[in-house]
Amino acid sequence: xxxxxxxxxxxxxxALYLEKAGGAQPGGRFRGxxxxxxxxxxxxxxxxxxxxxxxxxxxxxxxAAAIRLARLSRKRDLSLRVLLFEGKDFERHxxxxxxxxxxxxxxxxxxxxxxxLPYEIFxxxxxxxxxHAGGKEILLVGPHRGGxxxxxxxxxFDRFLLSCAEEAGVEVSRNRVTWVDFPRGGREKVFLYTEGxxxxxxxVVGAFGxxxxxxxxxxxxxxxxxxxxxxxxxxxxxxxxxxxxFIERKLGDIIYAYLFPPGxxxxxxxxxxxxxxxxxxxxxxRGATVEDMFAFLEMDFVRxxxxxxxxxxxxxxxxxxxxxxxxxxVGERYLTVGDATGWMRPFKGKGINLxxxxxxxxxxxxxxxxxxxxxxxxxxxxxxxxxxxxxYGTWMRHLCKAGEIAGTLGTVLTMAKVDQEVHDALFNAVSxxxxxxxxxxxxxxxxxxxxxxxxxxxxxxxxx
Numbered sequence: 012x013x014x015x016x017x018x019x020x021x022x023x024x025x026a027l028y029l030e031k032a033g034g035a036q037p038g039g040r041f042r043g044x045x046x047x048x049x050x051x052x053x054x055x056x057x058x059x060x061x062x063x064x065x066x067x068x069x070x071x072x073x074x075a076a077a078i079r080l081a082r083l084s085r086k087r088d089l090s091l092r093v094l095l096f097e098g099k100d101f102e103r104h105x106x107x108x109x110x111x112x113x114x115x116x117x118x119x120x121x122x123x124x125x126x127x128l129p130y131e132i133f134x135x136x137x138x139x140x141x142x143h144a145g146g147k148e149i150l151l152v153g154p155h156r157g158g159x160x161x162x163x164x165x166x167x168f169d170r171f172l173l174s175c176a177e178e179a180g181v182e183v184s185r186n187r188v189t190w191v192d193f194p195r196g197g198r199e200k201v202f203l204y205t206e207g208x209x210x211x212x213x214x215v216v217g218a219f220g221x222x223x224x225x226x227x228x229x230x231x232x233x234x235x236x237x238x239x240x241x242x243x244x245x246x247x248x249x250x251x252x253x254x255x256x257f258i259e260r261k262l263g264d265i266i267y268a269y270l271f272p273p274g275x276x277x278x279x280x281x282x283x284x285x286x287x288x289x290x291x292x293x294x295x296x297r298g299a300t301v302e303d304m305f306a307f308l309e310m311d312f313v314r315x316x317x318x319x320x321x322x323x324x325x326x327x328x329x330x331x332x333x334x335x336x337x338x339x340x341v342g343e344r345y346l347t348v349g350d351a352t353g354w355m356r357p358f359k360g361k362g363i364n365l366x367x368x369x370x371x372x373x374x375x376x377x378x379x380x381x382x383x384x385x386x387x388x389x390x391x392x393x394x395x396x397x398x399x400x401x402x403y404g405t406w407m408r409h410l411c412k413a414g415e416i417a418g419t420l421g422t423v424l425t426m427a428k429v430d431q432e433v434h435d436a437l438f439n440a441v442s443x444x445x446x447x448x449x450x451x452x453x454x455x456x457x458x459x460x461x462x463x464x465x466x467x468x469x470x471x472x473x474x475x
Contacts, residue, residue: 059381060089065203065212066181067188067225069097071363072349073218074172075370078124081179083378094212095176096205098187108330109248109284109291110165111137111266113361113443114158123371126175128168134287135162137264140441143312144270145414145421149428153438160442162286168363184210188225191215191232193344201344214382216373217347218366221331226351236342240353242334244279246295247304249325253318258285261316268441271415272310277303279408283316290317297334301327332362336401340394341387348373354397361443369394396448403447407440422467433459 064080066073077095084091120126137160139152177183186207193201193215200211217237219225226239262285269281277298284291294307305322307313333353340352349366372393380386414420427434436454439445 059091059213059377061091062213062382063092063094063211064214064216064377064382065201065210066093066095066216066218067191067203068218068220068222068349068351069095069099069173069176069183070169070218070220070349070366071172072220072351072366072370073097073216074169074176075119075124075367076216076218076348076374077176077181077370078126078172078179079371079374080377081176081181082125083374085180087378089378093181094203094210095173095181095183096186096188096203097173097183098185098206100185108165108362109282109293110134110163110168110286111284112161112163112168113364114160116161116364116367117158119364119367119371124175124367126172128163129171132163132167132171133161134164135264135285136160137162137266137284139265140438141265141267142270142424142437142441143268143272144411144424145418146273147421147424149424149434149437150265151427151434151438151441153435153442153444158444162284162291164286188228190228193232213344214377215345216370216377217345217351218349218370220350221333229345229347229351233339233342233345236339237345237347238338239351240333240335240337242297243331244295244297244334245299246293246330246332247299247301248291248293248328248330249304249308251290251292251317251320251325252288253290255288257318258288258290262290267316269307269313270411270420272307274310275303275306278307279412281307281313283313292317295332301329336398341384341390343384344382346373346376346387346390352394354394354401364443365397369397396446400446400448403451406451407447417467419463419467422463422470425470426462426466430462 066077066080073095077093080091080093083089084093117128120128139150141148141150173183184205184207186205188203188205190204191201192204200213201215203210203212203215217225217229219229221240221243229237230239262283264285266285267283270279272278272281272294275281275294277300278294278296280296281294282292284293292304292308292313294304296303304327308317308320308322308325333350333355335353337347337351337353340347348369350362352369354369355362355365373390376387376390376393380389411420414423423433423437427437432454436450439450440447
């Protein structure tokens with residue numbers, strides 16, 4: 012029964028990959044899955060048996076790549092040595108991420124990494140979003156046939172994935188990488204220098220996120236082949252402890268999202284997310300400052316959902332996420348995954364999904380095609396859909412910003428209360444249940460745009 016369920020999940024997610032990331036194998040099987048009896052083992056540019064792959068970074072992308080490599084190696088008897096380097100202690104280090112898992116996260120974990128998340132990681136299932144924009148608000152609750160959304164404790168999630176990598180046979184080194192020497196001259200191996208010694212590898216997966224130190228090292232060691240994302244969205248996160256009764260009464264299982272909070276021009280987004288025994292508040296914007304976070308916490312519509320607190324007494328964590336793609340995601344003997352690529356979509360970024368998805372695709376590319384630059388170009392081909400969705404997401408961001416300036420954003424929220432198509436478009440954009448590409452194709456039609464203009468003009472006439 013479990014195998015049949017997983018096979019159905021494989022085929023469901025295969026349809027998603029077919030549209031987003033370059034397609035599935037004939038018969039609905041993913042590239043990189045074990046070959047069926049009688050089928051060959053595609054190895055592309057060379058046999059990788061006995062090779063060593065080093066993964067820099069033990070977050071979701073790095074752990075996913077390492078686990079997938081280890082499992083495929085065992086299934087195909089490749090004798091790969093998989094090294095993973097992670098200098099953070101997930102018992103202490105806080106990840107500047109809200110920790111919301113969106114579809115199809117369960118399918119990715121179950122059918123590609125063979126992982127079931129333990130119950131204690133889940134803090135709350137999220138059933139909807141209350142979106143505030145343009146002076147209006149709307150409750151967005153969509154069909155959950157596309158999968159469930161969960162709030163988790165992010166450090167616990169990262170720690171669990173890293174332990175799964177160790178159980179899969181990955182050699183985990185709790186040391187930071189301090190330099191990388193890629194092959195030159197007659198040397199065949201990549202040399203990795205760490206706080207715990209020197210290692211040799213045949214290929215490197217860069218899963219270091221937006222760690223400034225590692226981005227500096229990778230840019231220098233690849234002689235400019237890799238270039239970090241050119242722009243960033245700065246984010247501030249705070250954790251507010253309270254009791255479960257308060258959370259149920261004030262928030263329930265709903266995320267409160269604020270698009271372009273009024274009076275705070277540096278912010279593009281703010282949110283209040285309920286967990287188990289605490290609430291996470293986060294804000295984001297290219298020019299965001301900690302003062303913007305404090306001002307957001309002081310807003311009446313935010314304070315109405317929070318316990319009494321003094322904003323400046325709160326512990327605040329500062330982070331960032333990519334605001335534009337990087338360059339040179341693949342190169343000679345390396346490829347990058349997750350935030351290091353800069354491919355995260357605006358608004359509902361789904362950074363965890365992107366990290367795991369690209370980590371899986373990177374591992375499958377190595378196993379199928381080898382470790383040459385030409386082989387790694389296959390990874391670029393398979394992730395073309397992700398980059399395309401980033402572009403659609405950028406258009407959506409500019410469209411929302413223009414709507415905020417022109418005053419039509421509130422009109423769209425009002426329309427969504429009576430127009431199911433507009434409601435579904437908003438829900439899918441905010442929740443991440445569908446790609447921006449699909450949202451544009453399905454809903455950005457002349458009739459809808461004409462209705463927005465007509466309703467906006469009608470609202471203007473009534474307000475005179």
